Amino acid sequence: MMSDPTTLYKLMSLYMLKQVNFPLTNNQLSDFFLQREYTTYFTLQQVLNELLESGLITVETIRNASRYRITKEGEDTILFFGKNISQSIVTDMNDYLKTNKFKFRDEVGVVSDFYKNSINDYTVHCSIVEGKTTLFEINLSVPTKDQASAMCDKWADNNQSIYEYVMKKLL
Numbered sequence: 099m100m101s102d103p104t105t106l107y108k109l110m111s112l113y114m115l116k117q118v119n120f121p122l123t124n125n126q127l128s129d130f131f132l133q134r135e136y137t138t139y140f141t142l143q144q145v146l147n148e149l150l151e152s153g154l155i156t157v158e159t160i161r162n163a164s165r166y167r168i169t170k171e172g173e174d175t176i177l178f179f180g181k182n183i184s185q186s187i188v189t190d191m192n193d194y195l196k197t198n199k200f201k202f203r204d205e206v207g208v209v210s211d212f213y214k215n216s217i218n219d220y221t222v223h224c225s226i227v228e229g230k231t232t233l234f235e236i237n238l239s240v241p242t243k244d245q246a247s248a249m250c251d252k253w254a255d256n257n258q259s260i261y262e263y264v265m266k267k268l269l
Contacts, residue, residue: 107137107145109183110191112154112168112176117195120206120227121158121165130194160211161250203228210253212246215239220246224253226261234261 114130115122124146131142146166149155154172158165168176195202212222220243225235234257240246253260 103137104141104145104148106183106187107131107142108149108154109176109179110136110187111142111145111149111166112172113180113183113188114191114195115155115166115168116173116176117192118199118202119230120203121167122202123206124164124166126198126202126205127166130191134190134194160209165206208254208257210250212240212243212250214243222246222249224250224257226257234264236260 131137150157154175156167207227210224212220215221219239219241222238226233
């Protein structure tokens with residue numbers, strides 16, 4: 099076990115991000131660390147910020163959800179220092195990811211966001227992503243922010259049926 103807990107939390111975060119081929123959200127990482135009482139929320143946020151500042155991870159924020167990915171430098175770091183994580187913690191992380199992997203992939207694979215465009219309406223962007231591949235993407239223009247927000251919310255629940263409908267009509 100390592101003498102500096104912050105270093106261990108950094109390695110654990112890198113390890114988890116390396117084990118999946120999609121980003122993990124702040125909530126998904128926090129859930130692991132907090133449920134198992136490894137550390138506090140604020141310590142984890144400090145760890146993630148330090149990993150960002152050092153270029154070991156990247157972050158993308160979509161509708162107030164931060165999604166973290168490991169960088170090449172982060173992968174090199176975990177390959178070199180990963181052996182410093184105890185086997186029991188590795189097992190705990192692997193079990194957590196195995197149990198939740200499909201749920202996590204679905205959560206980060208369905209993306210919706212909106213922005214105000216130059217003609218004073220809003221563009222809603224909805225997509226289905228698997229790994230780094232976009233399977234389906236649609237952009238729609240709507241007149242109000244409320245409509246744009248509602249469409250983003252509904253995309254999470256209806257993306258599968260919309261995708262199936264479009265594919266059926268096109269094929």
